Amino acid sequence: MNHPEKFCENNRFVLIEECPPAPPANATRAVKKPYDRWIASNNKAKTYMLASISDALRIKMEPMETAFEIMESLQGMFGHEATRKYTNARMVAGTHVHDHVMQMTNHFSEAEMHGAVVDEATQVSIILNSLSSDFIPFTRNYIMNKLNYGMTQLLNELQTFESISGIVKNKSKANVADKPSSSKGLKNKKAKGGKLGGKFKKPKIGAKIIKPNNKKAEKKPKGKCFHCGVDGHWKKNCPRYLVELKEKNNAA
Template identity: 50%
Template sequence: MNSLIIQLLASEKLNGDNYSAWKSNLNTILIVDDLRFVLSEECPQAPASNANRTVREAYDRWVKANEKACVYILASMSDVLAKKHESLATAKEIIDSLREMFGQLSWSLRHEAIKHIYTKRMKEGTSVREHVLDMMMYFNIAKVNGGPIDEANQVSFILQSLPKSFIPFETNVSLNKIEFNLTTLLNEL
């Protein structure tokens, strides 16, 4: 495991109250390490002894990815939860069990994230970087729970949430028809 993954795993250990943030971190890790497919794809059948190389490699890849995903998941939760789930064979079984224990209905999480996005206002004098990163986290929560918001609308929500001291910036963007993606917006702000 590289140090970035270890930091992410340690930063948000699942304890039950933080399921949504934990799931978001875990999804990031699984995507970065190209392991997320084990949550949606069934394990290929164990190859016969005379199976061709491609079939054996597909099976081996899935098994190795599942083992790694299981280690990441178990390492990112409290000891009690890890002990309870260590006997499960697949990462999908662990995630399904955790969803049953802690997961609200996805519409509820999506609703809360979108409500936060609509009502969030940056306070004058606070860090614009922290504000934008917070908004981006809620965009991700909405997306993970079935409510993706395209990047152009994300930029609009962020601009709309800024305090009055940013009116000259917003006016310049509007008058000059400047289009930002999230990265360029963050850098410009």
């Protein structure tokens, strides 16, 4: 079964064009081609439309010969404008499935305000047929396994599939890339001030620059840390305190 997007492109013409006259049996292939194409597209359109409605409506619509007759009957039952909205609605690739389902739900509610009664099974079928090509595996699995979801379960399953498949991961990555990096900002602060939040002071002209004594620097200060209570270092050199301070600044 083809996807609804391909149906829109290749088969929608049967809803606006009349069937060409049936060619004689001895007609050439070129003469038969327009007629055969219309008949094949009409059969596909009927299949899609009958699969998108409830069992009760399907039984009523199956005797109709053309997709146009089915569409006219549905529009007469549910209201022309309201029916057209959810019938023609198609999910835009790359958008979140939650937003699309909510939009379709609004269309159904609008149809109900005009007196239409679209049962839940029909709503589920219409939504499945309106999904973007990213959800073809989901739709195929639903049909092959003859699943029967309600609207709430359908939305949950679609969101799970979207998350596992990473359908909108590129969009998520772009949003993350737009946010400033807190670790990068921390490095810039350290580069400017030497210490977090400090200011770099230039040495005065003629002042003697005292080089740090590496041996003294390596020697641990005596005493007990007021932060962790461990001997051998002070609070400003406490590994635990420095980690907590860094996490606090990153969260700021």
